[in-house]
Amino acid sequence: MKNRIYSRLLKDHMASHILNLFAFLIVLFFFLILVMLITKSVPVIRKNSIAELIFSSKWDTDAKQFGFFPAIIGTLEVTLLSMLFAIPVSMLTAIYISEYASSSIKTSISAFIDVLSGIPSVVFGLCALLYLVPAVSMVMKKIFSIQTTGMCVITASLTLSVMTLPVIISLIVESLQLVPKELREVSLSLGATKWQSVKKILFRAAGPGIISAILLGFGRAFGETMAVAMIIGSKNKIPVSVFSAGETLPSLIVNSFGEMMSVPLQQSALIFVALILFIIVMVTNSVAKMINIRLSQKWRY
Amino acid sequence: MKYLEEKLVKFLMVFSVLLTLTPLILIIGITVVKGGGALINNPEILIKVPGPKYLLGGEGGFFHAIMGSFYMVLPATIIASLFAVATAIFLQLDYSSRIYAGYIRIILDILWGTPSIIYGVFILVILIFLQQRGCLLAGIFSLTLLEFPIITRYADEAISCVPKEIRENTYSMGATRWETSVIKIRYALPGIIAGILIGLGRGLGDAAAVIFTTGTGNSLPGGLLQSATALPVIIYQQANSFYVSVRDQAYAASFLLIVLFFIINVISRHFYAKFSKYVKG
Numbered sequence: 016m017k018n019r020i021y022s023r024l025l026k027d028h029m030a031s032h033i034l035n036l037f038a039f040l041i042v043l044f045f046f047l048i049l050v051m052l053i054t055k056s057v058p059v060i061r062k063n064s065i066a067e068l069i070f071s072s073k074w075d076t077d078a079k080q081f082g083f084f085p086a087i088i089g090t091l092e093v094t095l096l097s098m099l100f101a102i103p104v105s106m107l108t109a110i111y112i113s114e115y116a117s118s119s120i121k122t123s124i125s126a127f128i129d130v131l132s133g134i135p136s137v138v139f140g141l142c143a144l145l146y147l148v149p150a151v152s153m154v155m156k157k158i159f160s161i162q163t164t165g166m167c168v169i170t171a172s173l174t175l176s177v178m179t180l181p182v183i184i185s186l187i188v189e190s191l192q193l194v195p196k197e198l199r200e201v202s203l204s205l206g207a208t209k210w211q212s213v214k215k216i217l218f219r220a221a222g223p224g225i226i227s228a229i230l231l232g233f234g235r236a237f238g239e240t241m242a243v244a245m246i247i248g249s250k251n252k253i254p255v256s257v258f259s260a261g262e263t264l265p266s267l268i269v270n271s272f273g274e275m276m277s278v279p280l281q282q283s284a285l286i287f288v289a290l291i292l293f294i295i296v297m298v299t300n301s302v303a304k305m306i307n308i309r310l311s312q313k314w315r316y
Numbered sequence: 317m318k319y320l321e322e323k324l325v326k327f328l329m330v331f332s333v334l335l336t337l338t339p340l341i342l343i344i345g346i347t348v349v350k351g352g353g354a355l356i357n358n359p360e361i362l363i364k365v366p367g368p369k370y371l372l373g374g375e376g377g378f379f380h381a382i383m384g385s386f387y388m389v390l391p392a393t394i395i396a397s398l399f400a401v402a403t404a405i406f407l408q409l410d411y412s413s414r415i416y417a418g419y420i421r422i423i424l425d426i427l428w429g430t431p432s433i434i435y436g437v438f439i440l441v442i443l444i445f446l447q448q449r450g451c452l453l454a455g456i457f458s459l460t461l462l463e464f465p466i467i468t469r470y471a472d473e474a475i476s477c478v479p480k481e482i483r484e485n486t487y488s489m490g491a492t493r494w495e496t497s498v499i500k501i502r503y504a505l506p507g508i509i510a511g512i513l514i515g516l517g518r519g520l521g522d523a524a525a526v527i528f529t530t531g532t533g534n535s536l537p538g539g540l541l542q543s544a545t546a547l548p549v550i551i552y553q554q555a556n557s558f559y560v561s562v563r564d565q566a567y568a569a570s571f572l573l574i575v576l577f578f579i580i581n582v583i584s585r586h587f588y589a590k591f592s593k594y595v596k597g
Contacts, residue, residue, distance in 0.1 A: 211321075238434075
């Protein structure tokens with residue numbers, strides 16, 4: 016009898032130690048990534064200062080000049096454009112699914128969207144390369160008489176917004192579903208229309224959830240690599256308009272991979288890009304968390 | 317006035333639902349027609365390894381990439397889910413303090429949002445440090461890193477949703493923390509399995525994490541330290557090829573990926589129903 020208790024306690028004890036170890040490994044791993052990226056990007060920071068790296072647009076491997084300004088601008092342009100399209104569409108779709116649709120339509124559409132949010136990005140990239148790129152090129156030529164190959168910033172942002180839609184929609188629907196039914200009923204019983212109660216009540220009650228969904232979609236679009244690398248045209252120059260080829264930070268890493276091994280300083284420069292990405296992810300995450308806490312205090316019901 | 321607004325908004329909503337669904341249906345349609353067509357024309361690309369001059373439109377198929385994907389994704393998912401479930405239990409405060417768990421959650425959130433290419437670069441840095449070339453093992457590791465935060469998040473959510481009474485009851489019966497955790501895992505199993513399958517899907521479809529780390533194998537992966545390749549990687553590499561036959565293989569590969577995703581989804585739903593037997597309504 017006593018033995019059994021001992022063995023149970025021993026098991027519990029061991030589990031405690033092992034779990035502690037796992038948790039410690041995560042922390043270790045996180046800092047390992049950070050330290051590795053920093054130490055590996057030290058050579059290029061020594062050569063060119065950080066400000067020079069970020070704000071110069073010269074990219075010359077032979078002269079050992081690495082400026083990321085074009086890629087940064089490209090990233091901003093692509094991400095913001097895609098969000099400009101994705102946010103209104105996804106919000107309206109999510110409200111329709113959650114508030115207006117009948118339950119059979121609701122289950123079928125949301126099951127479909129669930130399946131879609133798992134489709135790999137290369138598939139999106141391939142389809143965009145096949146049809147969207149020629150289509151954009153043709154439309155631009157016929158209607159606006161602008162010469163473009165179709166591999167340009169606008170194509171990349173359209174593809175990205177289609178990719179992020181399922182993710183954002185399913186998260187917004189989830190947070191709308193968490194709002195208690197009574198809030199809706201009270202608002203409707205006071206004579207508000209459905210849209211008024213959505214606008215005045217639900218947006219506030221589900222606000223923090225909606226905002227974190229949007230930020231998550233933003234992160235998805237921002238870090239997306241392969242699809243963008245396939246269709247953006249990969250020119251390391253500041254895009255003149257949305258119809259010219261550009262480069263984003265992640266696609267810069269992938270596209271320069273071939274030369275990466277041979278030139279140590281370029282390798283270091285590209286690792287510096289990864290470091291920038293990582294830091295931006297950390298900052299956006301903290302901002303999202305802060306906004307979330309603030310808003311859920313302000314809009315408490 | 318407000319009824320006019322209501323009508324207008326409703327119209328906009330239906331419009332945006334269509335706007336969402338059309339491109340997605342189109343993408344599936346394109347992939348099925350193009351990829352399925354390529355497969356029907358030349359079904360043996362599924363089981364053939366590339367011959368000489370494969371990338372120049374020569375003989376062969378992408379069997380090596382299929383096997384490479386499986387060899388990488390399956391071990392990675394198994395390792396990642398072990399880690400993830402352990403971490404999720406740790407986060408339930410039976411074993412940890414609230415503050416420590418809070419910090420770990422923040423770190424996990426950051427890792428969750430990290431673009432997969434960073435994991436690729438991280439493993440590449442380690443490879444350079446060890447003076448190794450890309451190999452299957454490195455691919456497994458980078459996929460593990462990629463899948464781990466995803467699975468942890470779902471497992472954590474699933475275990476958090478276990479009713480409080482279960483925990484209180486088991487403790488009051490004199491169970492140890494470990495025994496309580498096992499019961500909680502069993503209760504949360506549907507959610508955990510769904511999370512694992514989502515992680516599996518993410519690993520299967522991700523090219524950015526493995527493109528640097530596995531090297532460019534043009535043959536069947538021979539061992540852990542030999543180079544391999546994965547399905548999304550060959551789609552990326554072959555999509556821009558000048559040769560029609562090579563491009564067709566990219567379509568076929570993406571068709572295969574989509575089919576695999578549907579299978580994963582069906583399995584996930586099946587498991588969800590099956591393991592719900594531990595959950596009392």
